Amino acid sequence: MNPSERIRLTQYAHGGGCACKIPPGELEDVLRGLGRGVRVRDPAGELLVGLDDGDDATVVRLGEDLAVLATTDFFTPVVDDPYDWGRIAAANALSDVYATGGRPLVAVNLLAWPRGVLPFELAREVLRGGLELAAEAGCHVAGGHSVDDPEPKYGMAVTGLVDPGRVLRSDAGKPGVxxxxxxxxxxxxxxxxxxxxxxxxxxxxxxxxxxxxxxxxxxxxxxxxxxxxxxxxxxxxxxxxxxxxxxxxxxxxxxxxxxxxxxxxxxxxxxxxxxxxxxxxxxxxxxxxxxxxxxxxxxxxxxxxxxxxxxxxxxxxxxxxxxxxxxxxxxxxxx
CATH class of the missing domain: 3.90.650.10 (PurM-like C-terminal domain)
Known part of the structure; x- marks a missing residue:
């Protein structure tokens, strides 16, 4: 029997998917003031979107017509099938780039795995799902980082590109729209x-x-x-x-x-x-x-x-x- 047919990944997680996020009010208390008053010496580009309004991705202008996006997202298993979990986690991480109006360029994997508890065949299926979904998006996947963790978690850190004049922002809404x-x-x-x-x-x-x-x-x-x-x-x-x-x-x-x-x-x-x-x-x-x-x-x-x-x-x-x-x-x- 395939390991994924015997093991229910969701039973190894205290919550599932984005429902395991830190509550928004608590998170805002942690972040309050961190984006202001910190001076970066000799920055390579102008920070267009940062911490202030909790936008989906950070945007740094590199030139008149080019800006780079950076974002990351990972979470505990939301479904029991490891391949589907990998695809879902990758789509979710890439979503932050799309929500800002950009296109993904390259991603790196973030994997936490309870070695000795869950077989690595399942971890391979998770990574395969993420890789295939990223390929569908036209996004390179180049390595990543893994840790031994009591609870399985997977996601990606994604870098993308966007036209600085066409960034989708959360603070640009107008009445009547x-x-x-x-x-x-x-x-x-x-x-x-x-x-x-x-x-x-x-x-x-x-x-x-x-x-x-x-x-x-x-x-x-x-x-x-x-x-x-x-x-x-x-x-x-x-x-x-x-x-x-x-x-x-x-x-x-x-x-x-x-x-x-x-x-x-x-x-x-x-x-x-x-x-x-x-x-x-x-x-x-x-x-x-x-x-x-x-x-x-x-x-x-x-x-x-x-x-x-x-x-x-x-x-x-x-x-x-x-x-x-x-x-x-x-x-x-x-x-």
């Missing part, structure tokens, strides 16, 4: 159910392994200047961060938000991650959620892994799920 979402929600609750029951959800795997490349290209072609990807902080968390950075209110039409088949059923059955619950509690003080039920709010806050792009603008094939409005009493309003 629609919000489009390029992937359905529900990944988190289905992954939580998978971890608890072993049931496989191919529709979730298909969404998580789909690159955000075409979505980014469509956003740029439509003239968008503001975007973010929807990952561990959920749609509400990422919409809130975008609205706060842009000084606007994000109005979300809950009825227009697409969801994966089976997601609402999994939510009704109680498969809600701790990360999702923390997301909702983080945005609640800054939001008007009076128009939706607690269940609907939890789905909108569902911690996504390798989710889609939230674009300030209308792009082909993506539903409009809301609009940016002049800043009101709340940064986030759900209707």
């Amino acid at each position: 629609p919000l489009s979402l390029t992937k359905p929600l529900g990944i988190g609750v289905l992954n939580t159910k998978h971890k608890a029951t072993g049931e496989v959800f191919p529709q979730a795997v298909a969404v998580m392994t789909r690159l955000n490349r075409e979505a980014a290209e469509a956003a740029l072609a439509a003239g968008a200047v503001c975007a973010t990807d929807v990952t561990g902080f959920g749609l509400l968390g990422h919409a809130f961060k975008l609205a706060r950075a842009s000084g606007v209110t994000a109005s979300i039409d809950s009825a227009a938000v697409p969801c994966l088949d089976g997601a609402r059923q999994a939510l009704r059955e109680g498969y809600v991650s701790g990360g999702t619950q923390r997301n909702l509690e983080w945005v609640r003080p800054y939001s008007d959620l009076s128009a939706v039920t607690e269940e609907e709010a939890l789905l909108l806050a569902d911690a996504q892994t390798s989710g889609g792009l939230l674009v300030a603008g209308e792009i082909p094939g993506a539903p409009v799920v809301g609009e940016l409005e002049p800043r009101g009493e709340h940064a986030l309003v759900v209707r």
